[in-house]
Amino acid sequence: MIDIGERAGSGIFNLVTVWEQIGWNKPVLIENLEAERTTLLVPVEREDDSGSEGINSEGEGINLLLETIIQHSGRRVNFYSKKLQVPIKTIERWIKKLRDNGEIEFRGSKKSGGYWKTI
Numbered sequence: 001m002i003d004i005g006e007r008a009g010s011g012i013f014n015l016v017t018v019w020e021q022i023g024w025n026k027p028v029l030i031e032n033l034e035a036e037r038t039t040l041l042v043p044v045e046r047e048d049d050s051g052s053e054g055i056n057s058e059g060e061g062i063n064l065l066l067e068t069i070i071q072h073s074g075r076r077v078n079f080y081s082k083k084l085q086v087p088i089k090t091i092e093r094w095i096k097k098l099r100d101n102g103e104i105e106f107r108g109s110k111k112s113g114g115y116w117k118t119i
Contacts, residue, residue, distance in 0.1 A: 061086065062094045066117070069104055074114035 016027055028041040061084075068083055069075075077095065081088045095115065098104045105118050 058094070061090070062097060065091065065094045066098060066103060069098075069115050070117050073116045074107070076114050080115075 020026065030039040030041065031037075064084060065080060068080055072079065072083070077088055077091050080086075080095075081091045084091070095104065099106075102118055104115050107113055107116050
């Protein structure tokens with residue numbers, strides 16, 4: 001069944017390749033021939049992590065996010081999530097901490113604004 005799915009497109013191969021390149025645990029394919037179903041489990045953590053979010057610690061992640069906001073000011077959560085390869089919810093949590101500490105602010109309208117380092 002997986003052979004048929006792989007002939008239909010390169011998505012699974014690309015996913016596995018990217019996961020290996022960034023050092024995350026490999027996706028796991030589970031075939032259920034009775035139900036004609038294939039399940040793909042995609043872990044979002046590095047192979048050498050022990051319960052982290054892909055970055056060694058939350059403090060390290062927050063600092064990395066702050067550096068990214070300084071380098072790419074005026075962007076939104078989706079951009080930072082893709083740039084740092086971290087889930088959107090994690091970026092939102094880190095942004096809340098940075099905002100609560102007065103380190104960043106949101107400038108502009110809800111639709112077109114972005115995050116900036118406070119002066």
